[in-house]
Amino acid sequence: MSSDSRRFVSQLAHNEPVSQVFLASDKQLRPNRNGNLYLQVDLSDRSGSVNTRMWNATDNDYKAFDNGDYVHVEGATQLFQGNMQLIATRIRKARPDELDEGDFITLQSADIEKMRTRLTEILEQIQSTPLTRLAKGFLKDDAFMDKFCRAPAGMKNHHAYQGGLLEHVLSLMELVLAVAPKYPQLSQDKLLMGAFLHDAAKTDELFYDRDIGYTDAGQLLGHMVIGVSMLDEKVRQIVQQDGQPFPERLLIELKHLIISHHGEYEYGSPKLPMTLEAIVLHLLDNLDAKVASFSQLMADCPNSESNWTQYFSQIGRKLFKPEKED
Known part of the structure; x- marks a missing residue:
């Protein structure tokens, strides 16, 4: 997939379907409150990263790829507590013909x-x-x-x-x-x-x-x-x-x-x-x-129509992002 056609992480909007390649890292297989397993993984490209979850995951889903692999992901984005996340329905290792490494540098x-x-x-x-x-x-x-x-x-x-x-x-x-x-x-x-x-x-x-x-x-x-x-x-x-x-x-x-x-x-x-x-x-x-x-x-904030970001608990504030002057 070329850079001309991909949607970079920083461009993703709420409730947007996704079917493209990312770099996988920090994968974990975790139980939810009901004891059912889900897969959590960070997916990134050169613009940033998005926290991703696959519900009802299995051990085979976890073992299907390694940290540092390029993976093809299908799913959709959603805003959760002010942050963008990706809910994946399928994650597999990417084929060489699907990959443009320039998208990740x-x-x-x-x-x-x-x-x-x-x-x-x-x-x-x-x-x-x-x-x-x-x-x-x-x-x-x-x-x-x-x-x-x-x-x-x-x-x-x-x-x-x-x-x-x-x-x-x-x-x-x-x-x-x-x-x-x-x-x-x-x-x-x-x-x-x-x-x-x-x-x-x-x-x-x-x-x-x-x-x-x-x-x-x-x-x-x-x-x-x-x-x-x-x-x-x-x-x-x-x-x-x-x-x-x-x-x-x-x-x-x-x-x-x-x-x-x-x-x-x-x-x-x-x-x-x-x-x-x-x-x-x-x-x-x-x-x-x-x-x-x-x-x-500020760049990663999904509130693109507002001059204010969401509240960031790690810094204890919102951030003001005024319109760029000509």
């Missing part, structure tokens, strides 16, 4: 290559000698950079698509370049490196060949713990290569930037930000993530 390879070039340019602006050594160590690590440019920045909340990590980190680094010169007491070099490293371990926390999920290490450790280990290993490598020591206090400050960037204990931060750079990194990271996630909520 949010960022094209040319976009990713352009962002990678810009990321390299910014890191090469760093003046600090030890941080320059560290930046070069990561940039020359082809295996790491390949994963860094393919990884998503998260599962659902923001930049949850291949290339999303690179897009988020680059956006954050551009914010650092805009904000740091306004505050001479900040170290722009530390902030740039913190922006680069803060989510770098998403490369190993998540898997992302097709669908997105947590690796075992991601579930057991999380990207902040993995990120500190990743940083230690890279410092060890560059010291071994050039024979020059790496400043211990600087290394501690970089680790603090990684483990404090969530900002609050309730958001999973092991430490509160305690340096100026850590405080600013948290605020800028939160800004970029919030703009991306709120924009996605």
Whole structure:
């Protein structure tokens, strides 16, 4: 099915018949209140995802496809408590002739290559000698950079698509370049490196060949713990290569930037930000993530005729989406 004829998730309206291909993830076979089984699965394309249910499902329905498979789905949409969902009557693996992989790629390879070039340019602006050594160590690590440019920045909340990590980190680094010169007491070099490293371990926390999920290490450790280990290993490598020591206090400050960037204990931060750079990194990271996630909520809202979205319990509010100015 070509992109010209498909209805993307973001275009689906209430009570609309559906017969097309999606990417399946997070499938579960669950009992309802009466004990009857139903299949729940997230179906996605490059525009977003829709929660899908198949009533009166069997174990064979569950085993008919795997997470990460392209599936052909028949059913109809419905609005439920303000959210769009899809009620499927049939789900099967898609045939190759039914599939256009371009329908599932949010960022094209040319976009990713352009962002990678810009990321390299910014890191090469760093003046600090030890941080320059560290930046070069990561940039020359082809295996790491390949994963860094393919990884998503998260599962659902923001930049949850291949290339999303690179897009988020680059956006954050551009914010650092805009904000740091306004505050001479900040170290722009530390902030740039913190922006680069803060989510770098998403490369190993998540898997992302097709669908997105947590690796075992991601579930057991999380990207902040993995990120500190990743940083230690890279410092060890560059010291071994050039024979020059790496400043211990600087290394501690970089680790603090990684483990404090969530900002609050309730958001999973092991430490509160305690340096100026850590405080600013948290605020800028939160800004970029919030703009991306709120924009996605607005784009996915099924209330297309209203300037207001439905109420989102996860953020405790509706969102206003004014008409676009000419």
